[in-house]
Amino acid sequence: MKQFLSFIRKEFYHIFRDVRTMLILLIIPVILIILFGYAISTEIKSSPIAILDYSRDNVTNRLAEQLQASEYFKLYKTAGSYEEVETLFRQDKIRLAIVFPAQLSGADEPAIQILADATNPNEATALIQYATAIISTSDIVVRNLATEVNQPGVIPAANLLYNPQMKGAYNFVPGVMGLILMLICALMTSVGIVKEKEMGTMEVLLVSPLKPVYIILAKATPYLLLSMVNIATILLLSRFLLDVPVAGNLILLISISILYALVSLCLGLLISTVTHTQQAAMLISGMALMLPVMLLSGMIFPVENMPWILRVLSNIVPAKWYIIAVKNVMIKGLGMAFIWKETGIMLFMILFLIVVSVKRFKIRL
Amino acid sequence: MHVIETDKLTKRFGDFTAVDRISFWVESGEIFGFLGANGAGKTTAMRMFCGLSVPTSGKATVAGYDVYRKSEQIKKHIGYMSQKFSLYGDLKVWENIRLFGGIYGLSSKRLADKTDELLHTLNLENERDTLVDSLPLGWKQKLAFSVAIIHEPTIVFLDEPTGGVDPVTRRQFWELIYDASARGITIFVTTHYMDEAEYCNRISIMVDGRIEALDKPSVLKEMYHAGNMNEVFQSLARKATRGE
Incomplete structure:
Protein backbone atom coordinates (compact mmCIF):
# COMPACT_ATOMS: atom_id res chain seq x y z
CA MET A 1 0.00 0.00 0.00
CA LYS A 2 2.85 2.35 0.85
CA GLN A 3 4.48 1.52 -2.47
CA PHE A 4 1.24 2.29 -4.21
CA LEU A 5 0.82 5.65 -2.47
CA SER A 6 4.34 6.82 -3.21
CA PHE A 7 3.69 5.96 -6.83
CA ILE A 8 0.42 7.90 -6.96
CA ARG A 9 2.15 10.90 -5.40
CA LYS A 10 4.70 10.77 -8.21
CA GLU A 11 1.90 10.78 -10.78
CA PHE A 12 0.47 13.94 -9.28
CA TYR A 13 3.89 15.60 -9.47
CA HIS A 14 4.01 14.72 -13.18
CA ILE A 15 0.60 16.23 -13.74
CA PHE A 16 1.03 19.39 -11.68
CA ARG A 17 4.48 20.16 -13.09
CA ASP A 18 3.52 19.86 -16.72
CA VAL A 19 1.99 23.06 -18.05
CA ARG A 20 0.45 21.33 -21.04
CA THR A 21 -1.28 18.73 -18.91
CA MET A 22 -2.58 21.35 -16.50
CA LEU A 23 -3.95 23.39 -19.40
CA ILE A 24 -5.78 20.39 -20.79
CA LEU A 25 -7.15 19.52 -17.36
CA LEU A 26 -8.30 22.94 -16.28
CA ILE A 27 -8.91 25.10 -19.32
CA ILE A 28 -10.36 22.73 -21.91
CA PRO A 29 -13.57 21.91 -20.03
CA VAL A 30 -14.27 25.61 -19.52
CA ILE A 31 -13.48 26.45 -23.13
CA LEU A 32 -15.70 23.67 -24.45
CA ILE A 33 -18.61 24.74 -22.30
CA ILE A 34 -18.30 28.35 -23.37
CA LEU A 35 -17.71 27.42 -26.99
CA PHE A 36 -20.73 25.16 -27.20
CA GLY A 37 -22.78 27.42 -24.98
CA TYR A 38 -22.36 30.59 -26.92
CA ALA A 39 -20.50 30.17 -30.18
CA ILE A 40 -21.74 26.89 -31.60
CA SER A 41 -25.45 27.23 -31.32
CA THR A 42 -27.86 24.84 -32.93
CA GLU A 43 -30.80 26.90 -31.76
CA ILE A 44 -32.85 28.82 -34.29
CA LYS A 45 -33.22 32.47 -33.55
CA SER A 46 -34.09 35.44 -35.78
CA LEU A 145 -59.64 30.82 -43.50
CA ALA A 146 -61.34 27.91 -41.86
CA THR A 147 -62.66 25.83 -44.73
CA GLU A 148 -65.04 22.97 -44.61
CA VAL A 149 -62.13 20.61 -44.66
CA ASN A 150 -60.59 21.81 -41.45
CA GLN A 151 -63.80 23.17 -40.00
CA PRO A 152 -63.90 20.83 -36.98
CA GLY A 153 -60.59 22.44 -36.20
CA VAL A 154 -58.33 19.89 -34.63
CA ILE A 155 -55.65 22.24 -33.43
CA PRO A 156 -52.52 20.38 -32.39
CA ALA A 157 -51.21 21.65 -29.09
CA ALA A 158 -47.51 20.92 -29.10
CA ASN A 159 -45.73 20.80 -25.79
CA LEU A 160 -41.96 20.68 -25.66
CA LEU A 161 -41.07 18.43 -22.78
CA TYR A 162 -37.91 18.67 -20.64
CA ASN A 163 -36.46 21.53 -22.64
CA PRO A 164 -39.32 23.95 -23.30
CA GLN A 165 -37.09 26.71 -24.64
CA MET A 166 -35.33 24.28 -27.00
CA LYS A 167 -31.97 25.26 -25.62
CA GLY A 168 -28.97 23.68 -27.31
CA ALA A 169 -27.23 23.51 -23.95
CA TYR A 170 -29.48 20.65 -22.87
CA ASN A 171 -28.04 18.60 -25.66
CA PHE A 172 -24.38 19.49 -25.56
CA VAL A 173 -23.66 19.58 -21.81
CA PRO A 174 -23.94 15.76 -21.68
CA GLY A 175 -21.89 15.68 -24.88
CA VAL A 176 -19.12 17.82 -23.42
CA MET A 177 -19.06 15.58 -20.35
CA GLY A 178 -18.58 12.55 -22.61
CA LEU A 179 -15.83 14.32 -24.52
CA ILE A 180 -13.89 15.55 -21.48
CA LEU A 181 -13.97 12.24 -19.63
CA MET A 182 -12.72 10.46 -22.75
CA LEU A 183 -10.02 13.07 -23.29
CA ILE A 184 -8.66 12.88 -19.77
CA CYS A 185 -9.12 9.23 -18.93
CA ALA A 186 -8.21 7.68 -22.26
CA LEU A 187 -5.82 10.12 -23.90
CA MET A 188 -3.95 11.29 -20.81
CA THR A 189 -3.65 7.80 -19.34
CA SER A 190 -2.39 6.22 -22.53
CA VAL A 191 0.10 9.02 -23.09
CA GLY A 192 1.21 8.77 -19.45
CA ILE A 193 1.93 5.05 -19.69
CA VAL A 194 3.56 5.22 -23.10
CA LYS A 195 5.77 8.07 -21.87
CA GLU A 196 7.27 5.75 -19.26
CA LYS A 197 7.93 3.16 -21.95
CA GLU A 198 9.55 5.76 -24.15
CA MET A 199 11.75 7.19 -21.41
CA GLY A 200 12.86 3.74 -20.26
CA THR A 201 11.50 4.22 -16.75
CA MET A 202 8.88 1.52 -17.34
CA GLU A 203 11.68 -1.05 -17.45
CA VAL A 204 12.97 0.10 -14.09
CA LEU A 205 9.45 -0.15 -12.66
CA LEU A 206 8.91 -3.63 -14.06
CA VAL A 207 12.17 -4.80 -12.50
CA SER A 208 11.04 -3.41 -9.15
CA PRO A 209 8.83 -5.43 -6.77
CA LEU A 210 5.89 -3.20 -7.72
CA LYS A 211 3.30 -5.45 -9.35
CA PRO A 212 2.38 -4.39 -12.91
CA VAL A 213 -1.29 -4.18 -12.00
CA TYR A 214 -0.40 -1.61 -9.32
CA ILE A 215 1.64 0.38 -11.83
CA ILE A 216 -1.41 0.57 -14.09
CA LEU A 217 -3.79 1.37 -11.23
CA ALA A 218 -1.46 4.05 -9.89
CA LYS A 219 -1.21 5.62 -13.33
CA ALA A 220 -4.98 5.63 -13.76
CA THR A 221 -6.09 6.80 -10.30
CA PRO A 222 -5.02 10.47 -10.56
CA TYR A 223 -6.75 10.88 -13.89
CA LEU A 224 -9.92 9.30 -12.55
CA LEU A 225 -9.90 11.74 -9.63
CA LEU A 226 -9.18 14.72 -11.85
CA SER A 227 -11.91 13.77 -14.28
CA MET A 228 -14.36 13.85 -11.38
CA VAL A 229 -13.17 17.38 -10.59
CA ASN A 230 -13.90 18.23 -14.21
CA ILE A 231 -17.38 16.75 -14.05
CA ALA A 232 -18.05 18.96 -11.03
CA THR A 233 -16.73 22.00 -12.91
CA ILE A 234 -18.91 21.24 -15.92
CA LEU A 235 -22.01 20.70 -13.81
CA LEU A 236 -21.43 23.95 -11.93
CA LEU A 237 -20.80 25.89 -15.14
CA SER A 238 -23.87 24.46 -16.79
CA ARG A 239 -25.98 25.19 -13.73
CA PHE A 240 -24.89 28.77 -13.13
CA LEU A 241 -23.67 29.92 -16.54
CA LEU A 242 -26.02 28.12 -18.90
CA ASP A 243 -29.01 27.55 -16.61
CA VAL A 244 -29.08 23.82 -17.18
CA PRO A 245 -29.85 22.27 -13.79
CA VAL A 246 -29.47 18.63 -12.82
CA ALA A 247 -33.05 17.39 -12.83
CA GLY A 248 -32.33 13.88 -11.58
CA ASN A 249 -30.34 12.23 -8.85
CA LEU A 250 -26.83 13.70 -8.57
CA ILE A 251 -25.35 10.53 -7.05
CA LEU A 252 -26.70 8.48 -9.93
CA LEU A 253 -25.29 10.97 -12.41
CA ILE A 254 -21.87 10.81 -10.80
CA SER A 255 -22.00 7.01 -10.65
CA ILE A 256 -22.62 6.65 -14.36
CA SER A 257 -19.87 9.20 -14.98
CA ILE A 258 -17.43 7.05 -13.00
CA LEU A 259 -18.58 4.01 -14.95
CA TYR A 260 -17.93 5.82 -18.24
CA ALA A 261 -14.59 7.10 -16.94
CA LEU A 262 -13.62 3.48 -16.27
CA VAL A 263 -14.53 2.53 -19.84
CA SER A 264 -12.32 5.37 -21.05
CA LEU A 265 -9.45 4.31 -18.77
CA CYS A 266 -9.61 0.80 -20.17
CA LEU A 267 -9.51 2.20 -23.70
CA GLY A 268 -6.49 4.28 -22.75
CA LEU A 269 -4.83 1.22 -21.29
CA LEU A 270 -5.51 -0.74 -24.47
CA ILE A 271 -3.99 2.04 -26.57
CA SER A 272 -0.92 2.12 -24.35
CA THR A 273 -0.34 -1.59 -24.95
CA VAL A 274 -0.31 -1.22 -28.73
CA THR A 275 1.77 1.94 -29.09
CA HIS A 276 5.38 2.76 -28.32
CA THR A 277 5.58 6.53 -28.68
CA GLN A 278 3.62 9.34 -27.12
CA GLN A 279 2.78 10.79 -30.53
CA ALA A 280 1.30 7.51 -31.69
CA ALA A 281 -0.74 7.22 -28.51
CA MET A 282 -2.02 10.75 -28.96
CA LEU A 283 -2.87 10.20 -32.61
CA ILE A 284 -4.73 6.96 -31.98
CA SER A 285 -6.62 8.43 -29.04
CA GLY A 286 -7.56 11.43 -31.15
CA MET A 287 -8.63 9.58 -34.26
CA ALA A 288 -10.10 6.43 -32.76
CA LEU A 289 -11.68 7.94 -29.64
CA MET A 290 -12.26 11.69 -29.79
CA LEU A 291 -13.55 11.84 -33.35
CA PRO A 292 -16.23 9.16 -32.82
CA VAL A 293 -17.30 10.94 -29.64
CA MET A 294 -17.87 14.12 -31.64
CA LEU A 295 -19.39 12.54 -34.74
CA LEU A 296 -21.12 9.31 -33.78
CA SER A 297 -22.35 9.87 -30.25
CA GLY A 298 -25.30 12.04 -31.15
CA MET A 299 -23.59 14.96 -29.45
CA ILE A 300 -23.64 17.17 -32.55
CA PHE A 301 -25.26 15.14 -35.31
CA PRO A 302 -28.37 13.05 -34.65
CA VAL A 303 -27.48 9.39 -35.08
CA GLU A 304 -31.02 8.56 -36.25
CA ASN A 305 -30.48 10.43 -39.52
CA MET A 306 -27.29 8.58 -40.41
CA PRO A 307 -26.90 5.73 -42.92
CA TRP A 308 -27.42 2.32 -41.33
CA ILE A 309 -23.74 1.43 -41.30
CA LEU A 310 -22.91 4.48 -39.19
CA ARG A 311 -25.89 3.77 -36.93
CA VAL A 312 -24.51 0.28 -36.33
CA LEU A 313 -21.01 1.66 -35.76
CA SER A 314 -22.30 4.22 -33.30
CA ASN A 315 -23.28 1.38 -30.99
CA ILE A 316 -19.67 0.63 -30.16
CA VAL A 317 -18.97 4.24 -29.24
CA PRO A 318 -19.18 4.27 -25.42
CA ALA A 319 -19.95 7.98 -25.43
CA LYS A 320 -23.26 7.32 -27.18
CA TRP A 321 -24.55 5.24 -24.28
CA TYR A 322 -23.12 7.58 -21.69
CA ILE A 323 -24.73 10.62 -23.30
CA ILE A 324 -28.10 8.88 -23.49
CA ALA A 325 -27.84 7.95 -19.82
CA VAL A 326 -26.76 11.45 -18.80
CA LYS A 327 -29.61 13.02 -20.74
CA ASN A 328 -32.09 10.69 -19.08
CA VAL A 329 -30.83 11.44 -15.59
CA MET A 330 -29.69 15.03 -15.87
CA ILE A 331 -32.25 16.54 -18.22
CA LYS A 332 -35.29 14.29 -17.88
CA GLY A 333 -34.76 13.50 -14.22
CA LEU A 334 -35.28 9.76 -14.71
CA GLY A 335 -34.03 7.08 -12.33
CA MET A 336 -31.99 3.92 -12.59
CA ALA A 337 -34.92 1.99 -14.06
CA PHE A 338 -34.57 3.96 -17.27
CA ILE A 339 -30.84 3.63 -17.80
CA TRP A 340 -30.16 -0.01 -16.97
CA LYS A 341 -29.58 -0.82 -20.62
CA GLU A 342 -26.93 1.91 -21.05
CA THR A 343 -25.30 0.99 -17.74
CA GLY A 344 -25.25 -2.68 -18.70
CA ILE A 345 -23.63 -1.95 -22.04
CA MET A 346 -20.91 0.15 -20.38
CA LEU A 347 -20.26 -2.58 -17.80
CA PHE A 348 -19.93 -5.11 -20.58
CA MET A 349 -17.49 -2.82 -22.41
CA ILE A 350 -15.32 -2.55 -19.28
CA LEU A 351 -15.17 -6.32 -18.88
CA PHE A 352 -14.36 -6.84 -22.53
CA LEU A 353 -11.64 -4.18 -22.56
CA ILE A 354 -10.01 -5.43 -19.36
CA VAL A 355 -9.78 -8.95 -20.75
CA VAL A 356 -8.28 -7.72 -24.02
CA SER A 357 -5.82 -5.30 -22.37
CA VAL A 358 -4.61 -7.77 -19.79
CA LYS A 359 -3.96 -10.24 -22.58
CA ARG A 360 -2.04 -7.56 -24.46
CA PHE A 361 -0.18 -6.02 -21.54
CA LYS A 362 3.07 -7.90 -21.49
CA ILE A 363 4.14 -8.02 -17.88
CA ARG A 364 7.55 -9.25 -18.85
CA LEU A 365 7.68 -6.93 -21.86
CA MET B 1 27.79 -18.47 -2.41
CA HIS B 2 27.02 -17.82 -6.07
CA VAL B 3 24.74 -14.88 -6.64
CA ILE B 4 24.03 -15.92 -10.20
CA GLU B 5 24.30 -19.46 -11.40
CA THR B 6 23.22 -20.61 -14.85
CA ASP B 7 23.24 -23.93 -16.60
CA LYS B 8 22.72 -24.07 -20.38
CA LEU B 9 20.43 -21.04 -20.18
CA THR B 10 18.82 -20.44 -23.59
CA LYS B 11 16.43 -17.90 -25.07
CA ARG B 12 14.98 -18.32 -28.53
CA PHE B 13 12.71 -15.94 -30.45
CA GLY B 14 11.25 -18.15 -33.17
CA ASP B 15 14.19 -19.47 -35.18
CA PHE B 16 16.58 -16.95 -33.69
CA THR B 17 18.63 -18.08 -30.69
CA ALA B 18 19.47 -14.89 -28.84
CA VAL B 19 21.16 -16.61 -25.92
CA ASP B 20 22.67 -20.01 -26.61
CA ARG B 21 23.26 -22.42 -23.67
CA ILE B 22 25.26 -20.13 -21.42
CA SER B 23 26.62 -21.63 -18.20
CA PHE B 24 28.52 -19.54 -15.65
CA TRP B 25 28.35 -18.23 -12.12
CA VAL B 26 28.92 -14.92 -10.41
CA GLU B 27 30.40 -14.90 -6.94
CA SER B 28 29.06 -12.84 -4.11
CA GLY B 29 30.61 -9.38 -3.88
CA GLU B 30 32.50 -9.52 -7.14
CA ILE B 31 32.41 -7.02 -9.98
CA PHE B 32 31.45 -9.04 -13.02
CA GLY B 33 31.84 -7.49 -16.46
CA PHE B 34 29.41 -8.78 -19.07
CA LEU B 35 30.84 -7.86 -22.46
CA GLY B 36 29.82 -8.41 -26.04
CA ALA B 37 29.21 -6.58 -29.30
CA ASN B 38 25.77 -5.17 -30.02
CA GLY B 39 23.38 -8.02 -30.75
CA ALA B 40 25.55 -10.61 -29.01
CA GLY B 41 22.73 -11.35 -26.55
CA LYS B 42 23.84 -9.42 -23.45
CA THR B 43 20.61 -7.53 -22.97
CA THR B 44 18.46 -10.63 -23.48
CA ALA B 45 20.50 -12.54 -20.90
CA MET B 46 20.25 -9.68 -18.45
CA ARG B 47 16.48 -9.46 -18.90
CA MET B 48 16.20 -13.12 -17.96
CA PHE B 49 18.19 -12.53 -14.77
CA CYS B 50 15.94 -9.57 -13.85
CA GLY B 51 12.74 -11.55 -14.33
CA LEU B 52 11.67 -9.48 -17.34
CA SER B 53 11.89 -12.38 -19.74
CA VAL B 54 11.28 -16.12 -19.31
CA PRO B 55 14.07 -18.42 -20.56
CA THR B 56 13.27 -20.95 -23.28
CA SER B 57 15.31 -23.67 -21.62
CA GLY B 58 18.16 -24.25 -19.17
CA LYS B 59 18.46 -23.35 -15.50
CA ALA B 60 19.32 -20.18 -13.65
CA THR B 61 19.13 -18.80 -10.13
CA VAL B 62 19.59 -15.20 -9.08
CA ALA B 63 20.24 -14.38 -5.41
CA GLY B 64 19.34 -18.01 -4.74
CA TYR B 65 15.92 -17.81 -6.43
CA ASP B 66 14.85 -19.71 -9.52
CA VAL B 67 14.19 -17.41 -12.51
CA TYR B 68 11.18 -19.43 -13.67
CA ARG B 69 9.20 -19.60 -10.46
CA LYS B 70 10.53 -16.97 -8.07
CA SER B 71 10.75 -13.83 -10.20
CA GLU B 72 8.83 -11.85 -7.55
CA GLN B 73 11.46 -12.75 -4.93
CA ILE B 74 14.27 -11.95 -7.33
CA LYS B 75 12.86 -8.47 -7.93
CA LYS B 76 13.11 -7.69 -4.21
CA HIS B 77 16.78 -8.59 -4.11
CA ILE B 78 18.13 -6.93 -7.21
CA GLY B 79 18.81 -3.38 -8.30
CA TYR B 80 18.67 -2.27 -11.92
CA MET B 81 19.97 0.67 -13.86
CA SER B 82 19.20 0.78 -17.56
CA GLN B 83 21.19 2.40 -20.33
CA LYS B 84 18.33 4.83 -20.76
CA PHE B 85 18.16 7.30 -17.93
CA SER B 86 16.10 5.73 -15.20
CA LEU B 87 15.07 8.57 -12.89
CA TYR B 88 12.18 11.01 -13.37
CA GLY B 89 13.39 14.34 -14.71
CA ASP B 90 10.38 16.31 -13.56
CA LEU B 91 10.81 15.16 -9.97
CA LYS B 92 13.20 16.78 -7.52
CA VAL B 93 16.29 14.91 -6.36
CA TRP B 94 14.82 13.99 -2.96
CA GLU B 95 11.45 13.10 -4.51
CA ASN B 96 13.15 10.56 -6.76
CA ILE B 97 14.94 9.07 -3.77
CA ARG B 98 11.70 8.90 -1.79
CA LEU B 99 9.81 7.37 -4.72
CA PHE B 100 12.21 4.49 -5.23
CA GLY B 101 12.72 4.03 -1.51
CA GLY B 102 8.93 3.80 -1.23
CA ILE B 103 8.66 1.32 -4.08
CA TYR B 104 11.25 -0.93 -2.40
CA GLY B 105 9.37 -0.67 0.86
CA LEU B 106 11.87 1.25 3.00
CA SER B 107 10.46 2.57 6.27
CA SER B 108 10.12 6.34 6.63
CA LYS B 109 12.88 6.52 9.20
CA ARG B 110 15.31 4.48 7.12
CA LEU B 111 14.38 6.42 4.01
CA ALA B 112 15.19 9.73 5.72
CA ASP B 113 18.56 8.41 6.91
CA LYS B 114 19.34 6.95 3.50
CA THR B 115 18.45 10.19 1.75
CA ASP B 116 20.84 12.22 3.91
CA GLU B 117 23.59 9.66 3.58
CA LEU B 118 23.18 9.43 -0.17
CA LEU B 119 23.12 13.19 -0.75
CA HIS B 120 26.20 13.52 1.44
CA THR B 121 28.15 10.83 -0.43
CA LEU B 122 27.28 12.35 -3.77
CA ASN B 123 27.92 15.93 -2.63
CA LEU B 124 24.41 16.80 -3.68
CA GLU B 125 23.24 18.33 -0.41
CA ASN B 126 22.62 21.68 -2.06
CA GLU B 127 20.70 20.11 -4.93
CA ARG B 128 18.12 18.40 -2.76
CA ASP B 129 15.27 20.46 -4.22
CA THR B 130 16.63 20.64 -7.76
CA LEU B 131 14.66 18.99 -10.56
CA VAL B 132 16.69 16.05 -11.81
CA ASP B 133 16.39 17.32 -15.40
CA SER B 134 18.54 20.32 -14.59
CA LEU B 135 21.45 18.27 -13.23
CA PRO B 136 24.46 17.54 -15.48
CA LEU B 137 24.42 14.05 -17.05
CA GLY B 138 27.28 12.74 -14.92
CA TRP B 139 25.49 13.69 -11.69
CA LYS B 140 22.29 12.14 -12.92
CA GLN B 141 24.04 8.84 -13.62
CA LYS B 142 25.68 8.79 -10.20
CA LEU B 143 22.35 9.60 -8.58
CA ALA B 144 20.63 6.89 -10.63
CA PHE B 145 23.18 4.34 -9.47
CA SER B 146 22.81 5.33 -5.81
CA VAL B 147 19.02 5.11 -6.13
CA ALA B 148 19.30 1.69 -7.80
CA ILE B 149 21.05 0.32 -4.69
CA ILE B 150 19.04 2.29 -2.11
CA HIS B 151 17.50 -0.95 -0.79
CA GLU B 152 20.92 -2.66 -0.42
CA PRO B 153 20.22 -5.39 -2.99
CA THR B 154 22.19 -8.62 -3.24
CA ILE B 155 23.16 -7.78 -6.80
CA VAL B 156 22.81 -4.74 -9.02
CA PHE B 157 22.54 -4.95 -12.81
CA LEU B 158 24.08 -2.03 -14.68
CA ASP B 159 23.29 -1.87 -18.39
CA GLU B 160 25.92 0.38 -19.99
CA PRO B 161 25.75 2.83 -17.11
CA THR B 162 28.44 5.20 -18.33
CA GLY B 163 27.29 5.74 -21.91
CA GLY B 164 27.96 9.31 -22.99
CA VAL B 165 29.67 10.33 -19.76
CA ASP B 166 33.06 12.11 -19.73
CA PRO B 167 36.18 10.21 -18.52
CA VAL B 168 36.46 12.08 -15.22
CA THR B 169 32.88 11.34 -14.26
CA ARG B 170 33.30 7.76 -15.40
CA ARG B 171 36.20 7.42 -13.01
CA GLN B 172 34.03 8.83 -10.17
CA PHE B 173 31.22 6.51 -11.17
CA TRP B 174 33.54 3.53 -10.83
CA GLU B 175 34.53 4.69 -7.36
CA LEU B 176 30.86 4.43 -6.42
CA ILE B 177 30.80 0.93 -7.86
CA TYR B 178 33.86 -0.06 -5.79
CA ASP B 179 32.22 1.37 -2.66
CA ALA B 180 29.08 -0.66 -3.26
CA SER B 181 31.13 -3.77 -3.96
CA ALA B 182 33.07 -3.24 -0.72
CA ARG B 183 29.73 -3.18 1.12
CA GLY B 184 29.04 -6.65 -0.29
CA ILE B 185 26.77 -5.74 -3.20
CA THR B 186 27.55 -7.86 -6.25
CA ILE B 187 27.97 -5.80 -9.42
CA PHE B 188 26.91 -7.13 -12.81
CA VAL B 189 27.85 -4.59 -15.45
CA THR B 190 27.74 -4.37 -19.24
CA THR B 191 29.93 -1.82 -20.98
CA HIS B 192 31.37 -0.79 -24.29
CA TYR B 193 34.44 0.82 -22.79
CA MET B 194 37.32 -1.64 -22.70
CA ASP B 195 39.25 0.37 -20.11
CA GLU B 196 36.26 -0.19 -17.80
CA ALA B 197 36.53 -3.91 -18.41
CA GLU B 198 39.92 -3.77 -16.74
CA TYR B 199 38.25 -2.54 -13.54
CA CYS B 200 36.20 -5.74 -13.21
CA ASN B 201 37.23 -8.75 -11.13
CA ARG B 202 36.16 -11.13 -13.86
CA ILE B 203 34.69 -10.61 -17.28
CA SER B 204 32.84 -12.70 -19.80
CA ILE B 205 32.72 -11.97 -23.50
CA MET B 206 29.65 -13.00 -25.46
CA VAL B 207 29.79 -13.70 -29.18
CA ASP B 208 26.69 -14.74 -31.13
CA GLY B 209 24.74 -15.70 -28.01
CA ARG B 210 27.52 -17.83 -26.48
CA ILE B 211 30.07 -17.02 -23.83
CA GLU B 212 33.40 -17.32 -25.66
CA ALA B 213 35.69 -16.30 -22.84
CA LEU B 214 35.37 -15.86 -19.10
CA ASP B 215 38.13 -15.09 -16.64
CA LYS B 216 40.12 -12.39 -14.89
CA PRO B 217 41.20 -9.60 -17.29
CA SER B 218 44.89 -10.43 -16.70
CA VAL B 219 44.38 -14.11 -17.53
CA LEU B 220 42.41 -13.27 -20.67
CA LYS B 221 45.13 -10.91 -21.88
CA GLU B 222 47.72 -13.62 -21.44
CA MET B 223 45.55 -16.25 -23.09
CA TYR B 224 45.02 -14.13 -26.21
CA HIS B 225 48.55 -12.65 -26.18
CA ALA B 226 47.05 -9.20 -26.04
CA GLY B 227 48.38 -5.97 -24.54
CA ASN B 228 44.98 -4.74 -23.42
CA MET B 229 41.36 -5.80 -23.18
CA ASN B 230 40.50 -4.08 -26.44
CA GLU B 231 42.73 -6.48 -28.35
CA VAL B 232 41.19 -9.44 -26.56
CA PHE B 233 37.75 -8.20 -27.43
CA GLN B 234 38.64 -7.53 -31.07
CA SER B 235 40.11 -10.97 -31.64
CA LEU B 236 36.96 -12.58 -30.19
CA ALA B 237 34.42 -10.27 -31.79
CA ARG B 238 35.96 -10.97 -35.20
CA LYS B 239 34.49 -14.48 -35.00
CA ALA B 240 30.97 -13.10 -34.91
CA THR B 241 28.78 -14.12 -37.82
CA ARG B 242 25.73 -12.19 -36.71
CA GLY B 243 25.19 -8.63 -37.84
CA GLU B 244 23.88 -5.99 -35.52
Missing part, protein backbone atom coordinates in the same frame (compact mmCIF):
# COMPACT_ATOMS: atom_id res chain seq x y z
CA SER A 47 -33.71 33.60 -39.07
CA PRO A 48 -34.03 36.07 -41.94
CA ILE A 49 -37.16 35.49 -44.05
CA ALA A 50 -38.85 37.11 -47.01
CA ILE A 51 -42.59 37.50 -47.50
CA LEU A 52 -44.15 37.63 -50.94
CA ASP A 53 -47.72 38.82 -50.60
CA TYR A 54 -50.04 38.81 -53.61
CA SER A 55 -53.15 39.31 -51.47
CA ARG A 56 -52.33 42.32 -49.40
CA ASP A 57 -55.47 42.11 -47.29
CA ASN A 58 -55.92 42.26 -43.52
CA VAL A 59 -55.48 38.47 -43.14
CA THR A 60 -52.08 38.35 -44.79
CA ASN A 61 -50.96 41.55 -43.10
CA ARG A 62 -51.85 40.12 -39.73
CA LEU A 63 -50.05 36.83 -40.54
CA ALA A 64 -46.93 38.68 -41.64
CA GLU A 65 -46.99 40.61 -38.37
CA GLN A 66 -47.34 37.46 -36.33
CA LEU A 67 -44.48 35.77 -38.17
CA GLN A 68 -42.24 38.73 -37.50
CA ALA A 69 -43.29 38.89 -33.91
CA SER A 70 -41.98 35.39 -33.24
CA GLU A 71 -38.41 35.17 -32.01
CA TYR A 72 -37.59 32.59 -34.66
CA PHE A 73 -37.99 34.92 -37.61
CA LYS A 74 -36.87 38.34 -38.68
CA LEU A 75 -38.27 39.91 -41.85
CA TYR A 76 -35.39 40.59 -44.17
CA LYS A 77 -37.47 41.97 -47.04
CA THR A 78 -40.96 42.08 -48.44
CA ALA A 79 -40.38 40.67 -51.89
CA GLY A 80 -42.18 41.82 -55.01
CA SER A 81 -41.88 38.71 -57.15
CA TYR A 82 -40.78 35.08 -57.22
CA GLU A 83 -37.64 36.14 -59.07
CA GLU A 84 -36.72 38.37 -56.19
CA VAL A 85 -37.29 35.57 -53.68
CA GLU A 86 -35.05 33.32 -55.72
CA THR A 87 -32.35 35.97 -55.89
CA LEU A 88 -32.51 36.43 -52.10
CA PHE A 89 -32.09 32.68 -51.58
CA ARG A 90 -29.16 32.61 -53.98
CA GLN A 91 -27.48 35.50 -52.26
CA ASP A 92 -27.97 33.66 -49.01
CA LYS A 93 -29.89 36.58 -47.54
CA ILE A 94 -32.86 34.54 -46.34
CA ARG A 95 -33.45 31.03 -44.98
CA LEU A 96 -37.20 30.92 -45.56
CA ALA A 97 -39.81 32.59 -47.76
CA ILE A 98 -43.58 32.72 -47.26
CA VAL A 99 -45.80 33.25 -50.30
CA PHE A 100 -49.42 34.37 -49.89
CA PRO A 101 -51.36 33.84 -53.13
CA ALA A 102 -53.83 36.40 -54.50
CA GLN A 103 -57.28 36.24 -52.93
CA LEU A 104 -56.19 33.99 -50.15
CA SER A 105 -59.25 34.75 -48.06
CA GLY A 106 -61.76 33.97 -50.79
CA ALA A 107 -60.23 30.71 -52.00
CA ASP A 108 -62.01 27.38 -51.61
CA GLU A 109 -58.87 25.71 -50.40
CA PRO A 110 -56.60 28.45 -49.20
CA ALA A 111 -52.92 27.49 -49.50
CA ILE A 112 -49.84 29.30 -48.31
CA GLN A 113 -46.52 28.41 -49.82
CA ILE A 114 -43.45 28.03 -47.63
CA LEU A 115 -40.04 27.88 -49.27
CA ALA A 116 -36.96 26.92 -47.33
CA ASP A 117 -33.27 26.75 -48.06
CA ALA A 118 -32.65 23.05 -47.48
CA THR A 119 -28.88 23.14 -47.86
CA ASN A 120 -28.99 22.77 -44.10
CA PRO A 121 -31.76 20.15 -43.82
CA ASN A 122 -32.13 20.15 -40.04
CA GLU A 123 -32.53 23.88 -39.91
CA ALA A 124 -34.93 23.93 -42.87
CA THR A 125 -37.15 21.31 -41.26
CA ALA A 126 -37.25 23.21 -38.01
CA LEU A 127 -38.03 26.53 -39.71
CA ILE A 128 -40.88 25.00 -41.72
CA GLN A 129 -42.32 23.51 -38.56
CA TYR A 130 -42.17 26.81 -36.72
CA ALA A 131 -43.75 28.71 -39.62
CA THR A 132 -46.50 26.10 -40.04
CA ALA A 133 -47.23 26.19 -36.34
CA ILE A 134 -47.52 29.97 -36.29
CA ILE A 135 -49.75 30.08 -39.34
CA SER A 136 -52.06 27.24 -38.38
CA THR A 137 -52.64 28.51 -34.86
CA SER A 138 -53.00 32.15 -35.79
CA ASP A 139 -56.31 33.59 -34.63
CA ILE A 140 -56.96 35.32 -37.93
CA VAL A 141 -56.43 32.13 -39.87
CA VAL A 142 -58.72 30.18 -37.62
CA ARG A 143 -61.42 32.84 -37.96
CA ASN A 144 -61.20 33.68 -41.65
